[in-house]
Amino acid sequence: MRHRVGIAGFVAAASAVVGFSACSSNNTVGGTTGGPCGAPSGQVALAYPAPNSTGIPDNFPGVIFGSTHGLGGLYQAIIVPSGSSVGQYFNTVAPAPSPLPSPYVTPFPNAVYEESSVPAGYVLPAATQISVYLNDGNSNCTPSYQGTFTSK
Numbered sequence: 001m002r003h004r005v006g007i008a009g010f011v012a013a014a015s016a017v018v019g020f021s022a023c024s025s026n027n028t029v030g031g032t033t034g035g036p037c038g039a040p041s042g043q044v045a046l047a048y049p050a051p052n053s054t055g056i057p058d059n060f061p062g063v064i065f066g067s068t069h070g071l072g073g074l075y076q077a078i079i080v081p082s083g084s085s086v087g088q089y090f091n092t093v094a095p096a097p098s099p100l101p102s103p104y105v106t107p108f109p110n111a112v113y114e115e116s117s118v119p120a121g122y123v124l125p126a127a128t129q130i131s132v133y134l135n136d137g138n139s140n141c142t143p144s145y146q147g148t149f150t151s152k
Helices: 007-015
Strands: 004-006 044-048 062-067 075-081 086-092 112-117 129-136 144-150
Touching: 044 144, 062 075, 062 086, 075 112
Parallel strands: none
Antiparallel strands: 004 086, 044 062, 062 112, 075 086, 075 129, 086 112, 129 144
């Protein structure tokens, strides 16, 4: 299974013009897409690391999304370090740890929290701004931009 994707696709996705393909369950990239990946029902937002937070350790456990109804399926985070030509796919979501790591935000009342954990052996680049995207590997959608944070 491939775990990296070219930055060009993310630039296009962030522009919301045209982009790269929906990421299928085998994480391939290319072609045309449907709309942005969002929650299957309701809203979704980055909860951890809190958007615009700084000093996130390079060995952090993963990205946590808060949603109004849960994500389920094959949703996963994709991160793109600033200045990088590739993105890193994280593992598919699972229930988030309790308590949530800090710094986090509560995006909605009664949010359902799910974590897309870091793949084994991956370490964030130090002192780098990281962009976070949400991907649904089960349908044709463009990964949706969720926010940024900066590593320690």
